[in-house]
Amino acid sequence: MTLPEQAPGSREHYHREHQARAMAEARRLLAAREAVGGRWLDWVAAELYTQGPPHYVAMVRRALQRLSKQPG
Known part of the structure; x- marks a missing residue:
């Protein structure tokens, strides 16, 4: 049985489906910083x-914030 929040079309389902892509995009943006x-x-804003x-943009932005706060 599928829970409503896990059903295709739900926010949770979308998040699970696109999380890896959003993290990869955040890493790409962060790698270009230097x-x-x-x-x-400004460049990040234009890219987003x-x-x-x-x-999806919000997912990338949150991932970018998390990665930016990590040491090293």
């Missing part, structure tokens, strides 16, 4: 603007 330099935040649905 190369982009002082305009990195092109990404897709707002809930």
Whole structure:
């Protein structure tokens, strides 16, 4: 039996389906920080603007925040 929050089309289902992709995108953005330099935040904003649905962009943004807070 599938729980309603796990059903296709639910937010939880979407999150599970796209979490790895969102983390990979956040890592890509973070890796470009040194190369982009002082305009990195503007560049990230522009990159996120092109990404897709707002809930996916929010996932990438949260992943980027988590990765940015990790030491080293």
